[in-house]
Amino acid sequence: MQILMFGWEFPPRMSGGLGTACFGMTKGLAGLGHRITFILPQADQTSAPFLNLVAAYGIPVSSAALEDRGAGVLHRLTVHPISALLTPYLNEDRYRELTLYGRSGFRNSAVVYGHDLIAEVIRYGRAAGAVARRFSFDIIHAHDWMTVPAALLAHRISGKPLVLHIHSLEYDRSGDNVNGEILAIERDGLEQADRVIAVSHRTKRMIVERYQIPPKKVSVIYNAVSRNEAQRIYRTERTGRQKTVLFLGRITFQKGPDYFVEAAARVLKVLPDVTFVMAGAGNMMRQLVERVGELKIGDRFHFTGFLQGEEIERIFSLSDLYVMPSVSEPFGISPLEAMLYDVPVILSRQSGVAEILKHALKVDFWDIRELSAKIIAVLKHPALMGVMAEKAKEELRTIRWDTAAERISELYRETV
Amino acid sequence: MPSVCLYFQVHQPYRLRRYSFFDVGHIHNYEDETENRRILDRVAQKCYLPANMLLLKLIEEQQGKFRIAFSLSGTVLDQIERGRPDVLESFQRLAATGCVEFLNETDSHSLVFLFSPREFKAQVLRHRERVRTLFDQDSRTFRHTELTYSNDLAIAVEKLGYAVILAEGTEKILGRRSPNLLYRPAGCAKLKLLLRNYRLSDDVAFRFSDRNWAEFPLTAAKYAHWLHRIRSEGSIVNLFMDYETFGEHQWEETGIFKFLSALPGEILRHPEFRFQTPAEAADGNRPAGEIDCPEFISWADEERDISAWLGNAMQQDAVHTLYKMESAIRRRKNEGLLKTWRMLQTSDHFYYMCTKWFSDGDVHRYFNPYESPYEAYINYMNILDDLSQSIKNSKGESR
Numbered sequence: 001m002q003i004l005m006f007g008w009e010f011p012p013r014m015s016g017g018l019g020t021a022c023f024g025m026t027k028g029l030a031g032l033g034h035r036i037t038f039i040l041p042q043a044d045q046t047s048a049p050f051l052n053l054v055a056a057y058g059i060p061v062s063s064a065a066l067e068d069r070g071a072g073v074l075h076r077l078t079v080h081p082i083s084a085l086l087t088p089y090l091n092e093d094r095y096r097e098l099t100l101y102g103r104s105g106f107r108n109s110a111v112v113y114g115h116d117l118i119a120e121v122i123r124y125g126r127a128a129g130a131v132a133r134r135f136s137f138d139i140i141h142a143h144d145w146m147t148v149p150a151a152l153l154a155h156r157i158s159g160k161p162l163v164l165h166i167h168s169l170e171y172d173r174s175g176d177n178v179n180g181e182i183l184a185i186e187r188d189g190l191e192q193a194d195r196v197i198a199v200s201h202r203t204k205r206m207i208v209e210r211y212q213i214p215p216k217k218v219s220v221i222y223n224a225v226s227r228n229e230a231q232r233i234y235r236t237e238r239t240g241r242q243k244t245v246l247f248l249g250r251i252t253f254q255k256g257p258d259y260f261v262e263a264a265a266r267v268l269k270v271l272p273d274v275t276f277v278m279a280g281a282g283n284m285m286r287q288l289v290e291r292v293g294e295l296k297i298g299d300r301f302h303f304t305g306f307l308q309g310e311e312i313e314r315i316f317s318l319s320d321l322y323v324m325p326s327v328s329e330p331f332g333i334s335p336l337e338a339m340l341y342d343v344p345v346i347l348s349r350q351s352g353v354a355e356i357l358k359h360a361l362k363v364d365f366w367d368i369r370e371l372s373a374k375i376i377a378v379l380k381h382p383a384l385m386g387v388m389a390e391k392a393k394e395e396l397r398t399i400r401w402d403t404a405a406e407r408i409s410e411l412y413r414e415t416v
Numbered sequence: 417m418p419s420v421c422l423y424f425q426v427h428q429p430y431r432l433r434r435y436s437f438f439d440v441g442h443i444h445n446y447e448d449e450t451e452n453r454r455i456l457d458r459v460a461q462k463c464y465l466p467a468n469m470l471l472l473k474l475i476e477e478q479q480g481k482f483r484i485a486f487s488l489s490g491t492v493l494d495q496i497e498r499g500r501p502d503v504l505e506s507f508q509r510l511a512a513t514g515c516v517e518f519l520n521e522t523d524s525h526s527l528v529f530l531f532s533p534r535e536f537k538a539q540v541l542r543h544r545e546r547v548r549t550l551f552d553q554d555s556r557t558f559r560h561t562e563l564t565y566s567n568d569l570a571i572a573v574e575k576l577g578y579a580v581i582l583a584e585g586t587e588k589i590l591g592r593r594s595p596n597l598l599y600r601p602a603g604c605a606k607l608k609l610l611l612r613n614y615r616l617s618d619d620v621a622f623r624f625s626d627r628n629w630a631e632f633p634l635t636a637a638k639y640a641h642w643l644h645r646i647r648s649e650g651s652i653v654n655l656f657m658d659y660e661t662f663g664e665h666q667w668e669e670t671g672i673f674k675f676l677s678a679l680p681g682e683i684l685r686h687p688e689f690r691f692q693t694p695a696e697a698a699d700g701n702r703p704a705g706e707i708d709c710p711e712f713i714s715w716a717d718e719e720r721d722i723s724a725w726l727g728n729a730m731q732q733d734a735v736h737t738l739y740k741m742e743s744a745i746r747r748r749k750n751e752g753l754l755k756t757w758r759m760l761q762t763s764d765h766f767y768y769m770c771t772k773w774f775s776d777g778d779v780h781r782y783f784n785p786y787e788s789p790y791e792a793y794i795n796y797m798n799i800l801d802d803l804s805q806s807i808k809n810s811k812g813e814s815r
Contacts, residue, residue, distance in 0.1 A: 270437075359771075361790055373437040377794040383733035384793055391771050 001412055003029065003036045004137040004154060006128060006147035010040055017223070017333040018143060018167050021199075024226045028405025034412075037135050039128050039150070118181045125149025133157055139412050144168055145182055148189035155192065161415045164193035167223075169206055172328040173254050187211055195415050197221050197408065199331035200352020219411055222356050224401040225336035243379045244275045246319035246343070248312065248334055249326075251282030256325035256348060256365045261288055263325070265295040266372035271379055274300065279315050281306040316341040320385070321378050325365045326351050335360060339396050344388040346374050356399065359391040418651035419692040419700075420643060420683055421610060423485040423559075423582065424659035426464070427525055428456060428492040429764035431785050435795050440802045446756065451785070456495050460503045463663035464496075468506040470673060474680050475515045482680040483515045483691040486659065487559055490523030490543055491762055493550065504550070511551040517693035518547045520555040520578070526761035527561055527725055529569050530712070531739040539758070540576055556580060557694040561763050563612065563656070563715040564722055567708065570601035570609070578607060580698035582656065585611030586720040589709045596651045600703035608698040609707055612656040612715060616642065621657040625670035636675050640682035647688060650704065652697045656715070717772065725766040730793040735766060737800050741807065748810050756803060760796075768792035 005026065009019035026036050128150035132140075140162045142151030148164070155162040170182045190196055190211050196218045198204040204218045245264070249255040257278060264276040278288070278301070285303065292301045307315060316322070322338035322345045329351035336353065338345050339360075347354045348365035361378070363371045378385055433448040474482050488507065496503045510516045522528055522536065523543040529536045540558070547555055556579040560569055565583035573581050585595025595611040619639065623629045631638070646653055658665065666672040683689050692700065716724040726732060738760055745757050769789045786792040 358788065359790075361794075362787065369436065369438060373798075374794065376437050377797070381730075381733065381793070381797060383729040384790060387728050387730050387771060388790060 001034050001139060001409075001416070002135075002137040003034055003412070004132055004135060004140045004160075005036050005038045006140070006142040006150050006154075007038060007040045008143070008146055010038065017331070020225075020333050020337075021167060021223050021331075022143065024224055024401035025405060025408065027226065028401040029408060031402065032405055032409050034409065037137065039131060041124050118185075121146050121185070122149050125151075125153055128154070138416055139163060141165060141408075141412075142189070142193075145170070145186045145189065148185050152189065152192055161194040162192065163195045163197060163411065163415060164189050165197040165199075166190075166203055166207060166330065167199055168330050169203065169210075171206060171210060172203075172330055173252070175253055175327065193217075195219065195411060197411065199223055200355050202350070202352045202355065203330040219407075221404055221407045221411070222352070222399070223331045223333050223336075224399045224404050225333060225340065225396065226401050242273045242275055243271075243320040244277060244318055245321045245323060245375060245379070246277050246279065246315060246338070247323055247325070248279040248307070248315065248338075249324070251278065251280050251285045251288060253284065254326060254328055255280075255282075256327045257282075257284055257288055258291070259325040259365055259368055259371060260323055261291050261295070261301070262368045263323075263372040263375060264301055265297050266368065267375050267379075268297050268300055270376055272300070274379060276301045277304060277315065277319070278302070279304040279307045279312075312337075313341075316343055319343050321346065321375060323371070323375065324348060324351060324353075325363075325371060327365050329353070336396065336399060339389075339392040342389040342393065344378055344385050344392070346371065346378070357392075357395065359388055359395050361388075417649075418647050418653070418689055419697050420689060421485070421652055421654045421692055421694055421697050422483075423487065423519065423654070423656045423694060424661075425487050425489075425559075425657070426492055426659045427489040428452070428459065428495055429525065429762045430491055430495075430759050431455070432765070432795060432799060435798045435802075437794075437798050437801075440798055441805055444802060444806060446799045446802075447759070452495060453499055456499055459660060459664050460496075460500050462668070463660050464500075464503045465506060466668075466673065467659065467662040467676070468503075468510060470677055471516075472506075472510055472513070474677065475510070475513045478680055478684065480515060481684055481691060483517075483693050483696065485517040485519055485557070485693045486510075487519035487521050488547075489521060489525035489762075490539075490546065491525055491759070493546060508551060511553065515693075517557065517695055518551045518553050518555060519557045519559050519582075519694065520544050520547060521559050522561055524758045524761040525561050525763055526758075527564060527722070527735070527763050527766070528761055529560060529564070529572065530722075530726075531735065532742055533572065535742060536572065537576065555695075557582065557698075562725075564712055565709060565714070566712045567602050567710055569712075570607055570709075571603050574601075574604045574607040580608045580610060580694050582610050582612065582654070582694060583707075583709070584713050584715045584720055585613055585654070586713055588713060588720060589707050593705065594651075596646050596653050597704040598650070598652060598698060598701040599705055599707045602706050602708040608701075608703055610652065610654050610694055610697060611707075612654050614715070616653060617655045617657050620655070620672075620675075621661045621665070624661075624666050624672060624675070633671070634675065636678035636682040639675075640679065640685065643683060644686045644689065647686075650701050652692070652701065654694075723772065724770050725763050728769070728771050728789075730771075730789065731766050731769045734769065734793060734796050734800070737797070741800075741804065744807050748807060750810050753803070753807060753810060760799065760803070765792070765796055769796070 007022045010022055026038060029036060132154035137160060140151050140154050140160055142148060143165045144167050151162055170178045170186055190207060190213050196207060196213060198207055198218050198220050199222060201220050204220050207213050207218050208215050247257060247260045251257045267274055289303060292298050316338055322335060322343045324332055324335050324347050326332060326348045327350060331352040335345040335347055345360040347360050347362050349362050350365050354362050361374045363374060431448045431451050432446050435446060471484065511518060520540060520543050522539040524539055526539060528539055544555060547553055558573045558578040559582040563582060563584045570581055595613045599609040601607055601609050619634060624634055626632060643653055662672055662676060712722045713720050714722055726735060741757060745753055768784050768786050769792045771789045
């Protein structure tokens with residue numbers, strides 16, 4: 001089948017789980033014989049490394065070269081960048097910062113950019129829709145709200161069925177302080193799509209309850225993790241030295257970084273030699289740096305800032321425990337990546353991945369006492385750490401993109 | 417004359433309260449009393465009371481020809497003595513018929529034999545004493561927790577004066593021999609060995625209500641017919657199962673009580689067949705051969721070994737931490753601490769930490785009050801932490 005796919009990040013240029021998911025998923029789909037044209041925004045010229053990498057897998061670099069260039073799984077995948085100042089999960093504040101400080105360096109002078117994220121999404125939509133006219137395809141597959149205008153336009157132009165894949169909802173990202181415009185775009189997409197894929201039952205429930213979408217239209221297909229994502233450049237460096245506990249993700253309301261800080265303070269009262277690392281960036285960072293000072297745990301608590309690629313692998317290889325205290329996590333691929341590095345995992349029950357992971361400890365994100373108690377338990381008992389890591393490895397073998405791709409493929413067949 | 421030997425295991429562990437690391441040093445009562453009471457009441461209502469009543473009726477009807485055996489763990493005895501004297505009384509009524517044998521086991525339903533010979537003996541003697549007091553019987557039959565068994569255990573049990581011991585009739589020790597015969601444990605002179613016929617036992621205990629089973633539905637007549645095919649001289653068909661099979665694992669709606677109700681009549685319809693208790697079966701037969709069992713076996717899982725309790729590093733860590741406390745506990749001479757330490761030996765606590773089948777979710781899940789084996793381990797280790805502190809503190813007091 002020919003698939004026109006709208007996304008906005010792809011390895012190695014990405015800041016969240018969506019790029020990772022798109023990579024694994026498209027690889028799986030290509031393995032089943034589907035041909036995918038992947039449209040994504042291109043912020044600036046620095047996108048080149050990304051294209052180079054894709055080219056290394058045999059995908060045409062130039063946007064004009066759209067034909068399938070021979071055999072091999074990834075040859076069936078065409079990546080087609082469109083200029084737009086979009087980064088995943090950008091919020092209005094951060095977007096203004098980018099444009100004001102001129103870090104974006106737009107190349108395409110023919111287009112006038114607005115200082116408004118929503119306008120940007122719509123502009124991406126128009127351009128993407130126009131690009132979509134040039135391809136033939138059987139089905140449209142779009143990821144999250146930012147691609148909705150593009151996907152709807154392509155849907156109108158072509159009359160082909162639309163599958164909307166929900167990795168995150170505005171309610172997840174912003175709690176109850178939702179952006180009405182984003183909500184409206186999400187609602188539009190969910191209502192007009194022929195089928196909706198949710199990354200967990202938790203997300204499906206939200207789609208059904210908060211957007212009044214008929215449950216029959218929404219299928220749950222879990223994400224997975226592929227081995228090549230973590231090629232283990234770094235060997236595990238945990239050798240009985242002081243223990244390190246890791247938080248990795250955007251430092252935003254959604255990810256619950258504040259609960260991690262509070263738990264760290266409690267753990268340090270019992271185990272004063274533990275090191276806590278918060279890897280990532282986000283709008284709660286300043287507040288949390290202050291809180292760490294207030295709690296007087298600064299010497300045991302480190303902020304690394306935003307990490308990418310190899311840096312992420314390195315930090316996993318240095319960690320003894322990974323904690324994901326998300327307030328609302330539709331899925332959450334990063335615990336699976338931690339498990340690839342033999343790192344035991346504590347997850348919030350408010351995450352989609354908790355629905356499938358058995359060899360992880362689970363807590364309610366707000367239960368700081370329980371979270372700290374579990375962190376202490378893992379650090380105190382080598383037997384626990386060992387069995388969790390060993391069993392998680394077995395479990396990971398069953399969480400495969402090939403399986404997810406088969407389910408998506410089945411859904412395509414039912415839809416076309 | 418072929419015999420049918422029915423033995424039912426009655427057991428409830430003390431489930432532990434959710435015990436956080438931050439409770440260590442503050443809370444010293446580890447039992448989840450509400451949950452234990454809730455489950456005991458449920459099982460009493462669904463199984464113990466109705467099943468006892470039915471068995472009593474069947475014994476009376478058959479005028480001595482229907483004979484059975486029970487083993488009640490010390491932990492279930494504690495709980496029914498404390499909370500459900502009506503249940504205890506109904507077992508006592510069964511004992512009074514003279515057709516029911518009450519077996520001995522380790523009082524804490526523990527795997528203590530693997531860790532402490534001294535504590536093993538203490539637990540067996542304690543259980544023997546309780547059975548004597550409550551049911552007015554001197555047991556001649558011994559069964560170890562979850563039918564765990566080995567040559568060494570058999571030798572120790574013989575020394576304690578028992579006439580017969582029970583074990584799993586697995587091919588691992590039988591080879592191609594029949595489980596339906598009396599054997600002699602290797603290294604023993606007098607002790608006899610009865611082996612569970614696991615196929616026929618599990619037909620009732622596990623498969624009875626399985627609609628995908630080719631033999632579903634199982635009637636007493638059909639089942640008796642299978643038993644009647646085992647009719648060579650000296651045959652003993654050992655049907656050993658959890659008593660909770662009746663009404664709790666297999667609900668009343670499955671027809672399990674009707675099955676049980678019709679079973680004695682159907683089996684005795686064949687003139688050569690009779691029911692015997694384990695001690696009677698051992699008395700009336702000579703061993704057909706010797707069974708060598710150097711490694712521990714049990715009735716659990718496909719493996720029929722002890723890996724359900726001691727198979728992973730958490731289980732090993734927990735059990736060793738527990739038994740390392742023995743000498744310190746004994747030195748304190750503090751009844752409360754000793755009682756708590758024994759309560760923590762119950763095999764179920766280690767079973768909850770089993771990771772073998774956790775991913776598939778099966779029978780382990782059904783019995784497990786914890787969300788995961790990891791939670792079970794953490795909870796247990798926190799409790800041991802507190803117990804260990806209590807031991808140290810009690811030393812201070814005695815000085």
